Every structure is written in structure tokens, then in C-alpha cells.
């Protein structure tokens with residue numbers, strides 16, 4: 001009996017690999033051009049780390065985190081995101097003292113027990129960046145510019161960057177209070193989720209997907225109208241600098257993000273073709289987080305893109321580069337020669353597969369066709385005895401065959417293979 005995989009945990013099949021690799025490599029290239037260095041963080045952390053950063057009343061921690069008790073009684077969680085881990089690592093490695101301004105990026109799987117659907121999985125891959133130690137608006141503008149440059153580099157169709165300011169510990173408490181009062185007055189008209197989170201996490205009222213809630217909260221107070229003077233100045237300067245860089249931003253006063261550590265600048269990236277799961281990336285500033293996790297008062301801003309969502313939005317359909325050569329031994333005594341010839345060709349940078357010697361010529365050519373190789377190198381008993389190999393150019397679909405001596409150099413063999421291209425259609 002087959003054992004099925006777990007719902008929401010998908011396999012990345014080889015046919016996706018080329019696109020994923022391109023998206024990742026292009027994002028990496030942009031990140032490194034901005035001076036970000038890669039950090040690898042573990043898949044598991046103490047559950048407490050996320051409760052104290054992402055927030056114990058956030059959906060991510062409350063409903064979606066894979067948390068379990070380890071054999072020694074410690075509460076462990078599969079990481080639902082990377083920011084908390086990067087900050088923990090930054091503190092644990094002493095970087096907050098040795099290198100307070102750090103530009104770090106990471107790539108890897110994250111885990112959230114959400115309801116699986118198109119573009120939403122329980123294991124997904126993020127490429128994310130954290131810019132620590134800077135609280136000035138230039139850092140925000142540079143980060144938004146980096147986000148836009150990644151979107152450009154991976155050619156995200158119709159991407160949009162929405163921004164908002166979420167205020168800070170000075171101005172948010174009063175705003176929060178105003179929002180709770182607003183919600184209380186409309187309590188009976190809210191959905192059950194909003195009723196339940198009104199007192200604990202009122203900001204989520206603003207991004208509730210329920211249509212009635214959206215109507216009811218249409219005239220709710222917005223953070224942007226309640227910013228204190230420093231937050232207002234910061235926000236204005238970020239927009240001014242971003243605009244000077246030609247980074248197009250759309251203001252969305254209802255965007256609140258689902259993680260509690262944010263303050264001031266918050267943003268989300270969407271792209272065409274994603275349907276309900278529109279966000280391909282998101283991030284923002286989190287100035288209180290380093291201190292919250294036991295470090296000094298150190299600011300930070302960052303973001304993460306979902307690689308699977310980049311894949312879904314991408315219109316890049318460049319096929320994966322195929323194999324170059326199938327070396328086909330046509331008798332048992334040709335097998336060793338075939339293996340050693342393939343090894344020599346691989347060392348000369350050809351991509352080579354070796355067939356099984358108990359398969360007939362027809363079956364080997366069928367396999368060559370299926371895997372899309374350009375050349376088949378045939379090694380029958382006669383060829384081996386004569387110290388030669390026959391070449392068929394499968395890509396040219398002609399009967400033109402070539403041959404080469406088995407003791408020829410890889411370069412000579414290469415020239416012989418390319419010679420068979422003559423007469424190619």
C-alpha cells in the first residue's frame with residue numbers, strides 16, 4: 001500500500017527545478033549586490049521565540065505553528081518565518097556588538113499549518129532579508145528599492161508594492177484604543193473571527209477577508225491619520241526617497257500585516273496571476289524586536305518573498321537545459337568502455353547519461369529521445385573491438401552518422417560530435 005505525502009507538503013519535481021533555481025539565483029544576485037550576506041538558520045527553534053516576536057495572539061503562532069514537546073520536555077517549533085531566528089542568531093553570535101549594522105539574507109523552508117490551496121502550502125520556501133541596526137528612513141527606502149529590484153530581476157508580471165505606516169509604541173496604543181472602540185460600536189455586525197480578536201488583536205479587523213467586515217470597517221479609523229510627529233516625518237521621508245529612486249509605491253491604509261513585530265513602514269508585494277493568495281512578498285520595520293528578544297535597542301527592517309508564489313506568478317517558461325549525450329553500450333563487453341568514456345566526456349563539461357548494456361539499440365534510442373539528448377554515442381561489440389564509437393545526431397534528425405576513435409581526446413570527440421550538425425534542419 002502506498003503511503004501518501006502529508007497535505008500541504010508538496011514535492012518539488014525536477015520539471016520545476018530550473019525555474020526555481022533561476023528565481024532564487026536572480027534574487028540572490030540582487031541581494032548580494034546590495035551587500036547582503038547569507039545566513040543559515042535552523043529549521044527548529046524554541047516555540048517561545050515566535051510567541052515573543054511574531055506574537056502570541058497572531059494567527060501564525062496561535063493557529064498555524066507546528067509546535068511540539070521534545071523528548072526532554074522543551075517546547076519546540078518548526079519555524080513559521082525567518083526574522084525571529086535571524087535576530088536570535090544576531091544576538092547569540094554577538095553581532096549586535098561586533099557588527100551592529102548587519103545585512104543578512106536567508107533561503108529555506110518555513111512551516112505554517114494553514115488551509116492548503118493554490119499558492120498556500122504548509123511547507124513553503126522563503127528568500128528573505130534582514131537589515132539590522134539602522135532606524136533611518138534611508139534604510140527603508142533602500143530596502144524598498146531592493147524589493148523592487150528583486151521583482152524586476154525575477155520579472156514578476158504586474159508587480160505592485162503597497163505600503164503603510166503602522167506607527168510605533170508612542171502613537172499605536174492610542175490608535176489601537178480608537179479602533180477597539182470603533183469595533184465595539186459595530187460588534188454585532190462583525191464576523192466571528194473579528195469578534196474574537198477585537199480586544200486582543202484589533203488591527204486585523206482591517207484586513208479581514210469577510211465582505212461584510214470590509215463594509216463595516218470602511219470608515220474605521222486608520223493608523224496613517226493617527227501617526228505621531230516622528231512617525232509621520234519618517235514615513236514622509238521614506239516616500240520621498242523611494243520616489244526619488246523611481247520606486248513606485250501604492251499607499252494602502254488598511255494593510256496591517258499578520259505579524260506583531262512591525263512598526264512604522266510595512267509593505268506587501270503582489271503580482272498578477274496569484275488569485276486569492278496575492279502576496280508574493282511582504283515585510284517591514286521592526287525596531288522593538290531586538291530588545292524584545294533580549295538584546296540592545298537595535299532597529300531592523302526586512303522582508304521575505306515566497307518562492308512558490310514567485311513560481312506561480314512567473315511567465316518564464318524557458319525549458320530546463322537537457323542532456324547532451326547518451327552513451328549506449330550495446331553489449332555487456334561495451335559497458336566498461338561506455339562508463340569510462342562517459343566519465344571523460346563529463347570531465348570536459350558535457351552532460352552525459354549511460355544506458356544499460358542489456359537494452360537493445362531501439363530501446364536505447366527511444367530513451368535518448370525521451371530525455372532529449374542531442375547525440376547518441378553507440379558502442380556495439382564491433383565498435384569496441386575496432387576501438388571506435390558511432391555517433392548519431394538526434395537533434396538534427398538526420399541519418400548522418402559520425403565516428404571517433406575511443407582513444408581520442410575529449411576535444412577531438414567534441415569536434416566530431418559538432419561535425420554531425422552539418423545538414424541539421
Ligand code: HAM
Pocket residue numbers: 080081082083112114119120121122123124125126128129130258259279280281282283284301302303304305306307308309
Ligand atoms: P509573511 O508576509 O508572513 O512575512 O511571509 C512572506 C511571504 O511568504 C508571503 O508574502 C508569501 O509569499 C510567502 N508565504 C507565507 N505563507 C505562505 C504559505 N502558507 N504558502 C506559500 N507561501 C507563503 C514574513 O514571513 C516575515 N518574516 C517577512 C519579514 C522579514 N519581515 C521582516 N523581515
